[in-house]
Amino acid sequence: MKLTGKWFSVGVLFIIISFLLTGCGFKDIDKRLFVVSIGIDPAIDSSKKYLISLKFAIPIIEEKSNESMIVSEEADTISEAVRMIKPKVDKEIDFSHAKVIVYNQKIVQKEIEPNLYYWFIRRRDIQEVSWVAIGKPSALDVLKLKPKSERLPSNSLFLALGRDGPETAYIIPEFLFDFKRRFSEKGLDPYLPIIEVNKNAFEINKVGLLNKKQLKLSLKPMETMALNFLLNNESKSALVIDDKDKRLVIDTKRVKTKYKIVPDNQKQPYIKFDITINGRIEEADFSVNNADIPEYEKLARKVTQENVYQFLVKMQKANVDPIGFGLRYRARHFEKDDWKTWQQLYPSIKFKVNVDVQIEDTGLVE
């Protein structure tokens, strides 16, 4: 009896102490306002530096869904802006579902302040698997967008960037953690997908390449696809082979890229690319013959080789390195000043591209 009495009092004490410990943690889900996307624009006609916009999702009640509200605030830092937004809303702001961070193009064109991405990393409640992107014409416009097919606020962006929705090679999503890493990693440069708003729809088919400071290069859709293949991201796409009189489209099923930096003890170091493309003919403006498949493969090889080569040279000229040649070089060379050597090497390095196209069938029974 004595023992149980003791345990009883310990239990009561435990519960009393527990009551003291509650407080900041407990907040019901309906008392929270979920931020789904964050936009960062330069401030317009103001002494402040930035215009920070938060898109809040309004919970689904009965039949109404895809209800949202956007609150913007001008401030010099993101933290200030968020603190200023808090009194404007009726619930606690919860960043745990803020999955898209959009920068205005003007912000990345100038030198981007590290604070603008470190803030998201520092906050414990923002998931580092959030996507980062460039918004055109402005980040706020991207946030305001409400496509008709969308069921939840910003969900169409989540689907497009998360590849849950479309499987396309024109979108190269970028996660926050990777974005941060690319800023600090020598020999690996950041990139951001560009979200363009046209009236009531968005278009993500371009990628902006950054050096460690600012936007250097905006890729065209075709180049974006090439970069996607080189990064071994998404294989499913359509490869258009346009050669004077013949035009055919290959539906790519599998694309594999390997590259090798051939040592610099030789006179002329070069990067050798081996790209294997498996696919089938989807469309052609001439009559396709099964016997001629090797010929089409040869044609496709030639055209693709040229395209990829041009693209690589373009990146080299802009001195950006999203594929990570520098990192590969550093990983496999043990000199003290390997990074310096590479920096001197990269602008003059040669590229050798070897494409192997395999057309499995013409898609038709002869």
Next chain:
Amino acid sequence: MSSNKVQSIHDSIKSKIQKSEDIVLKELKTKEKNLDTFYFKTLTDETQLQNFLIKPFFEIITPDRFLSYLQSHPKIKPFESEQQTLDELIGGAVILFYMDTIFILDSRIDRNNSVLDTTVETTIQGPQSGFSESLGTNLGLIRHRYPEPSLQVDSTKIGSISRTQVMIVYDKNKVDPVVLDNVKKFLSSIDIEIFQSGEQLLDFTKKSRRTLYPTIMVTERPDRVAVNLTTGKVILLIAGSPFAVLMPTVMKDLMASMADIYQTYWIGKFLLTLRYIGLFTSTMLPAVYVALTSYNPEVFRVQLALSVAGSRHAVPYPSFIEVLLMLIMMELLMEASIRLPKAIGPTATTVGGLILGQAATDAGLVSNIMIIIVSLGAISNFVIPISIFSFAVRISKYLLLLLSIFYGLVGVIIGFFLLIAYMVSLDSFGKPFFTFIENKSTN
């Protein structure tokens, strides 16, 4: 025995028995001989009395021949002591005084010896009948299913007032002698007045007399008993109870259904996995709901987070009050449907489950998601095949809930660890509660 002594025993027994309506003191008389009988007419089978005693008494004329009849009848025992005679009389035997000798005729009435259908541990396939309420019948059922000469039956009595007869059944070749010794020690240590069913033993398994998880299993299935005999378990049969007690019992046994044997390998494994999933969901679900909605909504996908938030928009109370409200409602429902007569039971479930649940969401007291959580938890609780264990699991979810209210997801994890630590500390007659792999005894 001298005639005086017999007379004194006669008088002493007569005086010790309280005068009651159902005692019969009858003297049978012919010219040559006379016979005194004592019995309780409520406990004694009077047709047996008629066949074995009264008829022969008047058919056999000479006193000596009737004496040798009594001595050679298999149902008639000779006198041993006065106390034993008294006990037998209370147990339903007939005491005979004949020619300076005392005999005991075992003619007790065996009520409730019909075999019952299984109602608690039902299976789709396999044997459908359970034990009866008669000890002899039950032992017969076991012998029938386990025809091995090594099957040993010991007898003992438990209960200072009820003096319930208990039979200890085991396979002598397969039983672990340490376990058997533990069981016998355990049985002799039980201090109870009225002992009527095996479940009463549960609380004696711990020193504190307060147990949560059962380390003894009670079953109504003779086939389960036979299977468990082969694994070296000790079985207790209790007079008047249609349930046998299996010892030792570990968690693996509590999660096993007889259906596992009567199904094909993969179906059995699938069902077993399903039961463990049910065990987890019924303990964790309400706690996880509170932790996720009130502490860590980032664990949800955004789509789910928004619909949970939307379904809670009209709920005035914090999530834990909502959960407690629904859980208590569910417990009341479950308790009520057990207590109610079978005819009204389904009505109560319908009214409670469907109408009350729907009305509660419409009234904005609880959210839709909450109804799913609570009913899923209740349903998965029913998946656990042994009812004592399913009750224990029903209670342990409140521990997790309490911790999740104060500490969120961390609390759930800590609570889960506490539960596991507690279960690990348990043992059943020397066998750890978490025994999953049994090393087969080599005999």
